[in-house]
Amino acid sequence: MKKLVIAVIAFLLLFAGCSKPSEPTEPDKPEVKGMAYFCRTLGDFGFNDNGWAGVQNSAAKHGYEPQAIELGNDTATFENALVEACDSGKYSVIVTQNGSGLGDYVRKYAKDYPEIKFIVFDMGITEDPNLPENVYGIAYKASEACFLAGALAAKMSANKKVGILSNDNPGGNDFAAGYISGAKYADPDCQTYYYYGMADAAAWQEQASSLYQMGVNVVLAGSGRFALGVFNEAFNRGGAENGCLAMGIDTDMYYTLTQSETVDIATVVLSSATKELAYTIENAVDRMKDGSLPWGKMEVLGIAQGAANVAINDHYKELVPEDVQAYMTDLIDKVSKGEVKPVSFYDFDSQEAFLNWLKPQLGE
Amino acid sequence: MKEARRVEFIFEMLRIVVALAVAYLLTLLFIAFISKDPIEAIYVFSIGPFTTARRFGQLMAKFIPYMMTGLSMCLIYACNRFNLIAEGSYLMGGCLFSVVAVNFIPETMPPVLAVGLGLVVGALAGLIVSAIPTILREKLGVSEIVTSVMFNYGFLYVSLFLIKFFARDISMSYVCSRLIPENAKLGAVVPRTLFHSGIYIVAVVVMLVCLIYFKTPFGYRVRISGSNQDFARTEGIRITGSLIVAQLLAGAISGMGGAIDIMGVYDRYIWDQTPGVGTDGLLVAVLARKNPALVPIAAFLLAYMRTGAAILNYATDIPLEMVQMVQGIIILMIGAEEFLGPIKNRMIFRLAQKKDRQKEALADVNTK
Known part of the structure; x- marks a missing residue:
C-alpha cells in the first residue's frame, strides 16, 4: 500500500515538474493567407452554416484560404483550440462566434497576436463595446x-x-x-x-x-x-x-x-x-480590406445596416x-x-424581468 | 489456487495493454484511411499532446477532472452499483460553485479561503445530488441506473435554471454566468497553459481515497458488501449504511471535481450540455479495475487519448465526426471486459487439469 501511495505521488510530481517553456514561433514569413472560422458544429442550416458561407465567400473574393474549425461539445478544449490556431501562424484572419466563451478568449488573447485580425460575431447587444485593437465585434438586432x-x-x-x-x-x-x-x-x-x-x-x-x-x-x-x-x-x-x-x-x-x-x-x-451573418461577415472583410473597419469596437447592426430582415x-x-x-x-x-x-430581450435587466413582461402577452 | 490467480492477474494486465494497443492501431489505421496527410495526422494524434506546453497543459486539464470522477466511479463500482450520478454531481458541483462564486465571494476574500469554500460547495452539491438515486436504491430498491440517468438529465435543466436566474451575465448573447472572481480561481502551474494547481488538490484526494479504501474498516466493509452481499450480511456488516456512505462520498468527490474544473479551466460557467466527464469516470474506473491507486494511470491514458483526438480535430483536415468515431473505437476496446476471456478460461482450465494429473500421478506413486 505504501508503495502505491509513493508511486502515485511520484507520478504526480513527475508531471508537475514536467513544464516545458513555451517558445514563440515567429519566423519571417511572406504573407499568411489563412482565414479560420470557429464554430460548434457545421450542418445546422442556420447560424453556423451561415457564418461559414460568409467566410467562404469573402475568402474567395479576397484570396484567402478558408478553414472551418469545428469545436464540438467538449467546452474544455475551446480555449486551447483558439490559441493553437493563433500560434500556428497559418491564419491572418480569425472569424469566430461569441458563444461558448470564445468571445472571452478573443478578448483575453488578441493583444498577444497583433498580426492577426479577429472578427467576433453575434455578441450581446449590451456587452462592453470596447475590444482590443485588432478585434472587431458584431452584435445583431435579431x-x-x-x-x-x-x-x-x-x-x-x-x-x-x-x-x-x-x-x-x-x-x-x-x-x-x-x-x-x-x-x-x-x-x-x-x-x-x-x-x-x-x-x-x-x-x-x-x-x-x-x-x-x-x-x-x-x-x-x-x-x-x-x-x-x-x-x-x-x-x-x-x-x-x-x-x-x-x-x-x-x-x-x-x-x-x-x-x-x-x-x-x-x-x-x-x-x-x-440574421444576415454571411452578409455582415463579408461586409466586415470588405471594409477591413479598404481600411474603413472600426477596429477595437463592437457594432450593433439591424435592419438599417442590412444585418437582419424578413425574407x-x-x-x-x-x-x-x-x-x-x-x-x-x-x-x-x-x-x-x-x-x-x-x-428586445436585452432591454430587460434579468430573466425575471423578461418573464414578467412576457406573461401578460401570452394567450390563455 | 495461487497459479490461477496469477494467470488472472497476467491476463488482466494483458487485456488492458492489448485492448489499448488494438484501439490505438485501429485508430491509426482509421486515420491513415481518411486523412489526406496521414503521417501528419498520426503524428499529431500520438505525439501531439506532448509537443507544446499548451497541448500538455490541455492534457493535464483533462487529466485532473478524470481523476476525480474516476475515483468517484471507482467507489460506486466497488459497491457493485451502476449508479451513473457522477455526471450529475460533477455538473451541479461546477454550477453551484459558479453561482456561489459570482454572488457571494467578495474580491477581498483571501484566495485560500475562496478556493476552500468553492471546494466545500462543490462537494456538498455533489453529495446532495448523489443522495437521491443512492437512497432510493438502498432504501426503496429503485433501480439506480434508471434514476441516475434520469436525474442527470433533470439536473442539466436545474443547472441552467440556477445560472439563468441567479448568476447570468445579462449582457452576453448566450447562457453563461458572470466572470468567476480571480481569487476563486486556481492559478496555472505552467503559465499560459490550462495546467492548473488543482493537481495538488486531486493528489491529496487520491491519497485519501486510497487510504479510506484499503486501510479503514469502512473501506473493507464497502469492498466486502460490494463483492458479496450475502457474505457481508452473514459476517454482520451493515451493508445499507456502508453502501450509502460510499456512494455519497463518491458524489462529493465528483462534485468537487466539477468545482475544480470550473476554477481551473474556465473564465465563467458555460456548460449548456452535460460535460460528459462523469460518464468518462466510469471508463476510468473500468480501466483501473476499481482500484483507486490505479486511477491516476487510467485517467492519464484516457486524457492522453482524448487530448490527441481534440488536437487531431483542430490541427488537421479530419472532421469532428471522424474524431468522435475514433473516440468510440477507443472506448469500445477499453470497455470490452471479456476481451481475451475465453483464452484466459482455457488456460486456467488446463492448469487445473495439469494439477489434477500431477495429483493422480502422485497418488499412483504413493499407492505403489
Missing part, C-alpha cells in the same frame, strides 16, 4: 427581424393566433420578444403563444402540432436545426390552404428547402426572420395579399428608421 415576422404573422392569421417555438437562451428569447411585440403591434387583439423548444426535431414537431391544434395559424421556428419538425407538421396539416403556416429563422428557409429534396415542404414557409421572395409575394405587402414595406421602413422600436 428582435427587429422577428418584430417584422411577428407583424406579418399577425396580419396573415385568420384566427388571430400566432406562435413561436424557440430555445430558452438569450438568442431564442430575443426572437420571442421581437416576434410577440411585432404581432401585438400589428394587431393588438392577436393572441400570442411562446413554447420553449425541446432537444430534437421530433419534439419540435410535437410541440408545433399542439400549437396548430389550438388554432394557431403561423408558427415561427426559432432554430435552424429543428425547424424541419415544424415545417413537416404544417405540411402534414395541409399547409397554407388549411391555415397552417410556418416561418424560419437565421436564413431564408424557403430558399434552403427548395435547394434540397424537400421541395414540397417549402410551400409552408411564409417567410423567414433572417421577401417569390413565394412570399405569392402567398401574401397586396395590402399586407404594402403594410410590410411601410413597417420595414419605419423599423429601419427607428420610428417603431421592437422589444
Whole structure:
C-alpha cells in the first residue's frame, strides 16, 4: 500500500515538474493567407452554416484560404483550440462566434497576436463595446427581424393566433420578444403563444402540432436545426390552404428547402426572420480590406445596416395579399428608421424581468 | 489456487495493454484511411499532446477532472452499483460553485479561503445530488441506473435554471454566468497553459481515497458488501449504511471535481450540455479495475487519448465526426471486459487439469 501511495505521488510530481517553456514561433514569413472560422458544429442550416458561407465567400473574393474549425461539445478544449490556431501562424484572419466563451478568449488573447485580425460575431447587444485593437465585434438586432415576422404573422392569421417555438437562451428569447411585440403591434387583439423548444426535431414537431391544434395559424421556428419538425407538421396539416403556416429563422428557409429534396415542404414557409451573418461577415472583410473597419469596437447592426430582415421572395409575394405587402414595406421602413422600436430581450435587466413582461402577452 | 490467480492477474494486465494497443492501431489505421496527410495526422494524434506546453497543459486539464470522477466511479463500482450520478454531481458541483462564486465571494476574500469554500460547495452539491438515486436504491430498491440517468438529465435543466436566474451575465448573447472572481480561481502551474494547481488538490484526494479504501474498516466493509452481499450480511456488516456512505462520498468527490474544473479551466460557467466527464469516470474506473491507486494511470491514458483526438480535430483536415468515431473505437476496446476471456478460461482450465494429473500421478506413486 505504501508503495502505491509513493508511486502515485511520484507520478504526480513527475508531471508537475514536467513544464516545458513555451517558445514563440515567429519566423519571417511572406504573407499568411489563412482565414479560420470557429464554430460548434457545421450542418445546422442556420447560424453556423451561415457564418461559414460568409467566410467562404469573402475568402474567395479576397484570396484567402478558408478553414472551418469545428469545436464540438467538449467546452474544455475551446480555449486551447483558439490559441493553437493563433500560434500556428497559418491564419491572418480569425472569424469566430461569441458563444461558448470564445468571445472571452478573443478578448483575453488578441493583444498577444497583433498580426492577426479577429472578427467576433453575434455578441450581446449590451456587452462592453470596447475590444482590443485588432478585434472587431458584431452584435445583431435579431428582435427587429422577428418584430417584422411577428407583424406579418399577425396580419396573415385568420384566427388571430400566432406562435413561436424557440430555445430558452438569450438568442431564442430575443426572437420571442421581437416576434410577440411585432404581432401585438400589428394587431393588438392577436393572441400570442411562446413554447420553449425541446432537444430534437421530433419534439419540435410535437410541440408545433399542439400549437396548430389550438388554432394557431403561423408558427415561427426559432432554430435552424429543428425547424424541419415544424415545417413537416404544417405540411402534414395541409399547409397554407388549411391555415397552417410556418416561418424560419437565421436564413431564408424557403430558399434552403427548395435547394434540397424537400421541395414540397417549402410551400409552408411564409417567410423567414433572417440574421444576415454571411452578409455582415463579408461586409466586415470588405471594409477591413479598404481600411474603413472600426477596429477595437463592437457594432450593433439591424435592419438599417442590412444585418437582419424578413425574407421577401417569390413565394412570399405569392402567398401574401397586396395590402399586407404594402403594410410590410411601410413597417420595414419605419423599423429601419427607428420610428417603431421592437422589444428586445436585452432591454430587460434579468430573466425575471423578461418573464414578467412576457406573461401578460401570452394567450390563455 | 495461487497459479490461477496469477494467470488472472497476467491476463488482466494483458487485456488492458492489448485492448489499448488494438484501439490505438485501429485508430491509426482509421486515420491513415481518411486523412489526406496521414503521417501528419498520426503524428499529431500520438505525439501531439506532448509537443507544446499548451497541448500538455490541455492534457493535464483533462487529466485532473478524470481523476476525480474516476475515483468517484471507482467507489460506486466497488459497491457493485451502476449508479451513473457522477455526471450529475460533477455538473451541479461546477454550477453551484459558479453561482456561489459570482454572488457571494467578495474580491477581498483571501484566495485560500475562496478556493476552500468553492471546494466545500462543490462537494456538498455533489453529495446532495448523489443522495437521491443512492437512497432510493438502498432504501426503496429503485433501480439506480434508471434514476441516475434520469436525474442527470433533470439536473442539466436545474443547472441552467440556477445560472439563468441567479448568476447570468445579462449582457452576453448566450447562457453563461458572470466572470468567476480571480481569487476563486486556481492559478496555472505552467503559465499560459490550462495546467492548473488543482493537481495538488486531486493528489491529496487520491491519497485519501486510497487510504479510506484499503486501510479503514469502512473501506473493507464497502469492498466486502460490494463483492458479496450475502457474505457481508452473514459476517454482520451493515451493508445499507456502508453502501450509502460510499456512494455519497463518491458524489462529493465528483462534485468537487466539477468545482475544480470550473476554477481551473474556465473564465465563467458555460456548460449548456452535460460535460460528459462523469460518464468518462466510469471508463476510468473500468480501466483501473476499481482500484483507486490505479486511477491516476487510467485517467492519464484516457486524457492522453482524448487530448490527441481534440488536437487531431483542430490541427488537421479530419472532421469532428471522424474524431468522435475514433473516440468510440477507443472506448469500445477499453470497455470490452471479456476481451481475451475465453483464452484466459482455457488456460486456467488446463492448469487445473495439469494439477489434477500431477495429483493422480502422485497418488499412483504413493499407492505403489
